[in-house]
Amino acid sequence: MDQGDELMQSIEGPLTRSAVFLVLRVADDGPGAAEAIRTVKEALAGLEDLVKTVAFREPRNRLSCTVGVGDRIWPQLMGAAKPAELHPFREIAGATHTAISTPGDLLFHIRADREDLVYEMERLLLRALGSSVETVDEVSGFRYFDARDLLGFVDGTANPVGPGLSESVLVGDEDPAFAGGSYVVVQKYLHDMDAWQRLTAEQQEAIMGRTKSDNVELDDAADDAQKAHKTLATIEDEQGEHDIARDNMPFARPGSGEFGTYFIGYSRHLWVIERMLERMFIGDPPGLHDRLLDFSTPATGTTFFVPSPALLAALEA
Ligand code: HEM
Numbered sequence: 001m002d003q004g005d006e007l008m009q010s011i012e013g014p015l016t017r018s019a020v021f022l023v024l025r026v027a028d029d030g031p032g033a034a035e036a037i038r039t040v041k042e043a044l045a046g047l048e049d050l051v052k053t054v055a056f057r058e059p060r061n062r063l064s065c066t067v068g069v070g071d072r073i074w075p076q077l078m079g080a081a082k083p084a085e086l087h088p089f090r091e092i093a094g095a096t097h098t099a100i101s102t103p104g105d106l107l108f109h110i111r112a113d114r115e116d117l118v119y120e121m122e123r124l125l126l127r128a129l130g131s132s133v134e135t136v137d138e139v140s141g142f143r144y145f146d147a148r149d150l151l152g153f154v155d156g157t158a159n160p161v162g163p164g165l166s167e168s169v170l171v172g173d174e175d176p177a178f179a180g181g182s183y184v185v186v187q188k189y190l191h192d193m194d195a196w197q198r199l200t201a202e203q204q205e206a207i208m209g210r211t212k213s214d215n216v217e218l219d220d221a222a223d224d225a226q227k228a229h230k231t232l233a234t235i236e237d238e239q240g241e242h243d244i245a246r247d248n249m250p251f252a253r254p255g256s257g258e259f260g261t262y263f264i265g266y267s268r269h270l271w272v273i274e275r276m277l278e279r280m281f282i283g284d285p286p287g288l289h290d291r292l293l294d295f296s297t298p299a300t301g302t303t304f305f306v307p308s309p310a311l312l313a314a315l316e317a
Contacts, residue, residue, distance in 0.1 A: 141249025
């Protein structure tokens with residue numbers, strides 16, 4: 001098994017029952033800065049062992065944890081060389097909706113089929129990191145019936161599978177120093193459920209591009225017409241279609257009126273996700289934005305790079 005296979009397993013590990021999305025800031029200012037960086041490096045180098053420590057207690061429940069490192073903290077943690085496309089999330093302002101950019105140095109994407117494993121992993125991880133980090137955002141997601149988002153649609157169907165998955169997700173020879181790693185973009189979307197539920201099922205299906213009950217793909221609209229979400233999120237050029245791997249998760253606090261989708265996309269090329277966002281927020285043709293956004297507002301938007309396991313292990317030295 002090479003380093004890529006190992007990372008693949010955690011990136012692909014799709015459709016677990018639970019997940020936590022934890023975005024942290026490294027406390028690299030003030031007198032404790034050097035110590036904070038040292039602690040974070042140690043924790044990242046020990047991440048694989050920590051996953052084993054927790055996963056071994058319930059091996060069938062598929063605990064995994066990937067870590068993404070943001071542009072700001074990259075040089076301090078990982079050194080001068082940087083993945084070719086890594087930069088902070090660039091805000092995309094359409095005529096009606098904006099994909100905002102929010103800060104974050106580290107992303108931990110913890111997944112398992114049981115919430116207790118996810119909790120235990122997060123608890124031990126944060127204990128190892130101690131005061132070297134501050135929490136920016138923390139979302140606990142759950143799988144909703146047959147992998148539906150809270151808008152009621154099956155989410156994740158068009159994800160690449162088999163050999164196409166590593167092709168889409170893992171950096172290759174185009175950036176040899178970072179081969180086996182992956183770009184990851186997250187956005188925390190909040191839904192206006194009342195407005196969504198005022199639409200008919202047919203109107204909702206036209207927005208998504210799939211039928212609601214049995215998840216069958218609808219035909220694409222004409223080039224100059226209003227396109228469905230699935231069409232706007234499809235990126236094609238002379239080389240064919242460029243896929244990404246998504247593991248979106250619903251989250252909710254019904255008592256507080258909060259209903260959301262945590263979008264997470266892994267990609268070999270950051271530009272592919274950026275192109276998807278442009279098509280959604282600006283529209284194709286411009287002005288005809290993704291109507292999913294009339295019912296879903298991003299509260300965050302952050303980009304990271306997931307280093308290969310070998311790069312993480314090397315931090316120990
Ligand atoms: C509120 C947030 C979102 C929701 C609820 C949502 C939901 C869905 C659903 C239900 C589908 C159809 C089934 C499937 O193939 O998975 C889909 C497809 C897709 N979405 Fe999203 N999505 C969201 C945001 C995004 C964002 C921000 C991106 C990319 C930046 C994205 C990229 C895609 C892609 C690539 C597909 C597959 C298109 C295809 O090849 O058919 N989605 N999404």
